[in-house]
Amino acid sequence: MISRRKLTYEILDIGNKQHTLGKIVDIFLILLISLNVLFVILETLPAITALEHQWFYWFEVFSVIVFSIEYVARVWSCVEDEKIAHKHPVWGRLRYMLTPLALIDLIVILPFYLSMMLVVDLRFMRVLRLLRVFKLTRYSSSMSLLLQVLQREARSISAALFVLFMLIIVASSLIYFAEHHAQPEAFSSIPAAMWWAIVTMTTLGYGDVIPITVMGKIMASIISIMSLGIVALPAGLLASGFSEAIRERRRTYEKMVNLALQDGEIDSIEHKALNQMRETLGISKEDAAHILHANIDRKMEQDVSRDLNQLRQEIDAVLLDRCPHCNHSVKWLERRGRSKERS
Known part of the structure; x- marks a missing residue:
């Protein structure tokens, strides 16, 4: 007979589609997260009355209770996951609590409890409540794919961002020394010149601050040309990572299909397994x-x-x-x- 902890894990496991109760829980949590984000947005409307704010508050209390129960249940049942190597009842749970999705689950409920113990700015609370939208990452194959790509390309993207940051410093320093005497208010310091550097390098070009000296215009032209490829480099790395991750998922599904076709046909059990694998991999x-x-x-x-x-x-x-x-x-x-x- 299956234990309660194992049953809890299988119900909360997103990749397990065998339990009808698990599907119901997934749909309920997705709707609850979506309503939370919607209500946080609606609270900012000036036309919202005090009575409606009261309804929003009690919905917030209900949501925090549900999310707290979900978080405790996930931490309690995480040791049933066959993919993790650490099965220790304490260290295994601590290791799970440090995973990105578990940290998101904790962050979205922590502000509510902090507001009960500390004096917290409500605007700061509202911003943290908007982070609940990231809980949908667990239920979205696209968002999980994005996190997978970010994790895989972390070093390359970090290197590209470091080069971009260095170029911003160099560009803002050069334009400061070129334009400071001509425009002491617009280019009062190197940090102030960073706004111009960022706007210019990202090709936004608001036009609120522009170089007027000959040296400043020459430097602005050189910086604009040099930054075209460097600014686009992180986006290119992400696009390449997305393409590679999608190809890997298709290759994984293709291997499953080849295994199912070894006997020349696909029976009902193999078809069900392929359909479950398709949903897990996010293949249409x-x-x-x-x-x-x-x-x-x-x-x-x-x-x-x-x-x-x-x-x-x-x-x-x-x-x-x-x-x-x-x-x-x-x-x-x-x-x-x-x-x-x-x-």
């Missing part, structure tokens, strides 16, 4: 159908090619008076003539 039904049909066609072509090669070998063996199986010499025409004479 159209892409999954294309991969499936392409592998079936490839399988059929391989089978036909193998049969044709075997038939060709048998025909060649007969023409060369050889047995197609043991390659011994056999006089096929003489044997056929003898069989006719006997008949």
